[in-house]
Amino acid sequence: MTGATDSPFHVDLRGVVDLLSHHLYSGPRVYLRELLQNSLDAVTARAEDDPHAPRRVRIVPADLSPDGCLHVEDSGIGLDGDGIRAVLATIGASTKRDALGLARESFLGQFGIGLLSCFLVTDEIRVTTRRVGTDETWLWVGRDDGTYSVAPAPQPRTEPGTDVALRPRGSAADLLGSDVVERLAASYASYLPLDLVVETAAGPVSAAGRRFPWEGGGRDAALSLGESVVGARPLDVVDLSDPVSGVRGQAFVLPHPTGTRGGHRLYAKRMLVGESVPDVLPDWAFFVRAVLDTERLALTASREALADDDVLAQTRARLGDQLKRWLLRMARTDRARAQEFFAVHHLAVKAAATTDDEMLEVVAELLPWETTVGQMTLAQFTAIDRVITYVDGVEDFQQVAAIARAEDIAVLNAGYAYDRTIVERWVARTDGLEAVRLEPEHLADRFSDPDPAEAAAFAPLLDVARQVLGRSEVTPVVRSFRPATMHAVLLVGRDAHRERDRRDVAAAVEDPWSAALAEIAVPDAVARFVLNAEHQAVRRLADCGDAELQRVALEALYAHALLAGRHPLTPFDSALVARALPALIDRAVDGGPA
Numbered sequence: 001m002t003g004a005t006d007s008p009f010h011v012d013l014r015g016v017v018d019l020l021s022h023h024l025y026s027g028p029r030v031y032l033r034e035l036l037q038n039s040l041d042a043v044t045a046r047a048e049d050d051p052h053a054p055r056r057v058r059i060v061p062a063d064l065s066p067d068g069c070l071h072v073e074d075s076g077i078g079l080d081g082d083g084i085r086a087v088l089a090t091i092g093a094s095t096k097r098d099a100l101g102l103a104r105e106s107f108l109g110q111f112g113i114g115l116l117s118c119f120l121v122t123d124e125i126r127v128t129t130r131r132v133g134t135d136e137t138w139l140w141v142g143r144d145d146g147t148y149s150v151a152p153a154p155q156p157r158t159e160p161g162t163d164v165a166l167r168p169r170g171s172a173a174d175l176l177g178s179d180v181v182e183r184l185a186a187s188y189a190s191y192l193p194l195d196l197v198v199e200t201a202a203g204p205v206s207a208a209g210r211r212f213p214w215e216g217g218g219r220d221a222a223l224s225l226g227e228s229v230v231g232a233r234p235l236d237v238v239d240l241s242d243p244v245s246g247v248r249g250q251a252f253v254l255p256h257p258t259g260t261r262g263g264h265r266l267y268a269k270r271m272l273v274g275e276s277v278p279d280v281l282p283d284w285a286f287f288v289r290a291v292l293d294t295e296r297l298a299l300t301a302s303r304e305a306l307a308d309d310d311v312l313a314q315t316r317a318r319l320g321d322q323l324k325r326w327l328l329r330m331a332r333t334d335r336a337r338a339q340e341f342f343a344v345h346h347l348a349v350k351a352a353a354t355t356d357d358e359m360l361e362v363v364a365e366l367l368p369w370e371t372t373v374g375q376m377t378l379a380q381f382t383a384i385d386r387v388i389t390y391v392d393g394v395e396d397f398q399q400v401a402a403i404a405r406a407e408d409i410a411v412l413n414a415g416y417a418y419d420r421t422i423v424e425r426w427v428a429r430t431d432g433l434e435a436v437r438l439e440p441e442h443l444a445d446r447f448s449d450p451d452p453a454e455a456a457a458f459a460p461l462l463d464v465a466r467q468v469l470g471r472s473e474v475t476p477v478v479r480s481f482r483p484a485t486m487h488a489v490l491l492v493g494r495d496a497h498r499e500r501d502r503r504d505v506a507a508a509v510e511d512p513w514s515a516a517l518a519e520i521a522v523p524d525a526v527a528r529f530v531l532n533a534e535h536q537a538v539r540r541l542a543d544c545g546d547a548e549l550q551r552v553a554l555e556a557l558y559a560h561a562l563l564a565g566r567h568p569l570t571p572f573d574s575a576l577v578a579r580a581l582p583a584l585i586d587r588a589v590d591g592g593p594a
């Protein structure tokens with residue numbers, strides 16, 4: 001090999017400046033945040049040597065300043081001539097890293113590029129600065145073509161500190177004007193430990209120095225912050241803190257349902273990062289919006305998002321634990337509030353439980369389910385019976401509820417969104433549990449058969465029932481079941497429902513479609529009209545020997561069973577329902593039609 005020499009890359013400065021200033025940030029308004037952050041860091045650096053030094057920052061919007069430039073002026077540590085050349089004239093250089101190149105905790109900045117964001121709103125940045133302990137004032141002028149100049153300032157500063165002046169680029173005049181500047185300062189800087197004033201047409205306005213509600217503000221302060229974030233009074237406030245990442249804050253429980261996973265308002269070292277920052281809480285925590293301040297979580301270079309690292313993942317998990325503990329504690333100690341919470345958020349909580357194991361536990365322990373033995377949680381239900389018998393349709397539950405209650409069969413209504421998945425996941429995670437889906441028509445299998453003598457007595461009635469239901473594909477049977485006050489029940493399973501629909505369609509369409517539909521008949525589709533052998537009137541009907549009375553009564557019982565079970569009506573059913581009641585009335589009034 002011949003000796004090749006290493007050469008540095010050539011850098012197209014205009015391209016780099018353009019990239020860093022125009023493409024790193026989501027929008028031009030960040031210029032003010034970067035300037036405020038530099039002022040805060042400069043004030044902090046000065047305070048390290050002189051704790052009593054002023055912490056003043058003054059913003060003069062462009063439309064209110066005599067020279068037409070926006071000014072951000074601070075009483076910070078300032079720069080001397082060497083400092084200017086070392087940091088302002090070198091892209092990526094920063095005084096805020098230690099000897100090892102690591103970001104120093106007391107400062108917000110670290111990358112050495114923030115000032116370039118000013119090129120989003122101006123063509124030229126003018127920095128007039130005087131270092132503490134020196135009496136020289138320097139003027140540095142940086143331009144967006146990647147050139148700069150540095151010289152003694154024509155107007156020396158009387159005090160140490162720095163003034164940054166931006167002349168608005170035509171299209172950015174509004175962004176440097178008083179309306180926007182006042183608003184931006186309030187949103188970025190409200191909680192900064194600064195003596196910050198913004199000049200307005202009505203005089204100077206103080207824009208920083210506020211305390212977060214969790215710094216001794218009490219519940220009312222928290223609720224009103226929550227209200228401003230959520231847009232309505234939150235259901236509750238949950239304190240969050242994670243000493244490892246220096247996160248403190250509060251989560252506000254939304255008073256309305258939400259299907260979206262919104263982000264959270266995040267501050268870093270009290271400076272606003274964003275109004276809707278994702279990933280700081282687990283995905284399932286969509287029922288809260290949080291306001292958080294972090295000391296140590298790493299931000300991306302744009303400072304608008306969190307760096308996606310292990311520290312963030314661990315912090316998210318620990319904050320998630322705190323939310324879950326709140327949920328559990330509330331459910332155990334404050335039933336009324338828990339009910340209010342689940343009334344609003346049950347769907348979202350269930351959705352989360354279909355993928356998140358911990359939310360699954362929360363749901364199993366806290367969410368009340370409808371069962372035939374009363375309202376209870378999944379955990380309570382499985383404490384009664386290790387086999388979860390459930391129906392997975394709300395209509396199915398209506399069909400079986402009265403009978404299951406009377407027969408003392410514990411059946412869970414898993415007919416709403418996500419229920420079945422939750423039951424299956426809960427069973428899969430818990431040793432010794434089993435889940436059995438109850439098809440309503442199989443409920444008849446659990447009823448007892450009448451004894452042979454009784455069966456014989458019911459045979460003629462069953463013959464009439466078969467004639468009545470002839471074209472409906474519903475099979476009449478006689479069983480003994482409770483409640484004994486129930487004459488009859490129609491039990492239709494899912495397959496049978498489909499089969500009934502199919503037959504309807506087949507009856508309505510021309511061949512060869514009806515032949516094709518007949519081909520796909522569901523083999524085990526069963527719908528059973530179960531007459532209750534325990535019921536006195538049914539017994540008397542079986543014994544009466546009057547086939548016409550039996551027909552009229554059976555049609556009425558079938559119509560009643562259809563309506564009581566809220567079954568969808570086929571054309572056959574509708575016709576039967578339409579004639580059953582008048583026929584019964586005729587029969588009652590004059591013993592039968594004329």
Ligand SMILES: Nc1ncnc2c1ncn2[C@@H]1O[C@H](COP(=O)(O)OP(=O)(O)OP(=O)(O)O)[C@@H](O)[C@H]1O
Pocket residue numbers: 034038039042074076077078079087088093094095096108109110111112113114115116162
């Ligand atoms: N108001 C100021 N007072 C004193 N020094 C300043 C001021 N503004 C900027 N500087 C100096 O200029 C350097 C570069 O500033 P710049 O905003 O570009 O980057 P940074 O703040 O160091 O890091 P980041 O890119 O993370 O913001 C700073 O490290 C600091 O030394």
